[in-house]
Structure formats: structure tokens, C-alpha cells
Amino acid sequence: FTGTEAFALLCTLFRIPADQYLLSTMYGWRQSAISEVVNWLIKFLDERWKHLLDWDHENLLSHKNLHMYGSAVCNQGAPLDTVFGWPDRTKFLTCHPSQHQQVVYNGHERAHCLKFQAIVIPNGMITHLYGPVEG
Known part of the structure; x- marks a missing residue:
């Protein structure tokens, strides 16, 4: 695998609802090779970019920022400035x-899926994530 191929494979694996066996038939690579490169790349990305992937919950939900989020929601027409x-x-x-x-x-969607529930702030960041939950 080249670095570009490995990264594209990882992005594909995270994006589409496919397992490694299906990807091996799609791309013509052995499933064991896909598993090995995906595991290596995830570990590498985590070790190399850990400082950017760490969650800054203390700053993200500070009193000052919560007030700023509430003001942003209120400026868009919400009747309260306390909704963040x-x-x-x-x-x-x-x-x-x-x-x-x-x-x-999931009987309602008639599909197999995992469900997540999150709290999203005005800048699009997820401040709380619950899940996955079956179906």
C-alpha cells in the first residue's frame, strides 16, 4: 500500500457501511492486509496527532463560551439566550x-444501523455524545 492508498482505504472504511471482507472484494486486496494497514494507520494517526484529537471540554463548555453560544442562538431568533x-x-x-x-x-427504517445522540453547539461541535445504541 502507498500512504495515499492506505489513507483512502481508511476513509472508505469509516464512510461506508462495509466490512473489511467487502472492501477486499472491492479493491482486490487480501482482508488480512486491509486489517493490518487499517490498524497500523489508526495507531499512527492517534500517536502522531493525539494533541489535536484530545477533547478540550473545559474550554469548550466554559461559562464565557456557554454565554457566547446562547447569544449566537438568540441572535438567530430564539426567544431565550440560555439555550446553547x-x-x-x-x-x-x-x-x-x-x-x-x-x-x-431498526424496524422503523427497515435497515441495520447504530444510533447516536449528541448535543451540538452553534459552531457545529459535538459537546456530548451518547451511543452507539442498537438498531
């Missing part, structure tokens, strides 16, 4: 599992 974020639900589709498919099956 809103709930957001997201579903990530998954492949049809070979076992225990009822765990991730």
Missing part, C-alpha cells in the same frame, strides 16, 4: 450481520 445547543440524532448504517442481526435491526 440542541439534540442531534444520527444513524450509521451497518452491513447485515451474519449473526444476531436483530440487535442492530
